[in-house]
Amino acid sequence: MRTFDLAPLYRATVGFDRIADLMDRVLAADVQPGYPPYNIEKTAENGYRISIAVAGFSPEEMSVEMRDNALIVSARKVKEDGERSFLHRGIATRAFERRFALADHVRVSGATHADGMLHIDLVREVPEMLKPRKIEITSTLSEPSAIEAKEAEGEGQAAA
Numbered sequence: 001m002r003t004f005d006l007a008p009l010y011r012a013t014v015g016f017d018r019i020a021d022l023m024d025r026v027l028a029a030d031v032q033p034g035y036p037p038y039n040i041e042k043t044a045e046n047g048y049r050i051s052i053a054v055a056g057f058s059p060e061e062m063s064v065e066m067r068d069n070a071l072i073v074s075a076r077k078v079k080e081d082g083e084r085s086f087l088h089r090g091i092a093t094r095a096f097e098r099r100f101a102l103a104d105h106v107r108v109s110g111a112t113h114a115d116g117m118l119h120i121d122l123v124r125e126v127p128e129m130l131k132p133r134k135i136e137i138t139s140t141l142s143e144p145s146a147i148e149a150k151e152a153e154g155e156g157q158a159a160a
Helices: 007-012 017-028 146-159
Strands: 038-044 047-053 062-067 070-075 096-101 106-114 117-124
Touching (some): 047 070
């Protein structure tokens, strides 16, 4: 397997530790677990849905948790009363934990369980400060700028 040295990335950047850590995790994981199967779909411009096949689990046996920009979905089957004898057991009900790394400003808006599927809806909410905004261009010849007006106001109060 090919390995990558991310040391130059750490030396040349500030504040990108999460990205480098995410790359480390992805590159270090040789085998991704295949159980349970899942889909990730984009439902709107800022909406996403993770659908996980959880046949055999009830909502009480599953847990959905957000921690440190990660979505953690886990399930553990409660022991059944009585001994059952299976001729063939094709529905896996083994315990699992599946983690999804979430980008900044992505939050879980809800989770539903229906027809053996767990659907987790996510929404990306970009703060107003990070959204693009139009800056009005004014003529400096006809009006003083807001900064100049505040400076002049401040000088007038200092003289009083």
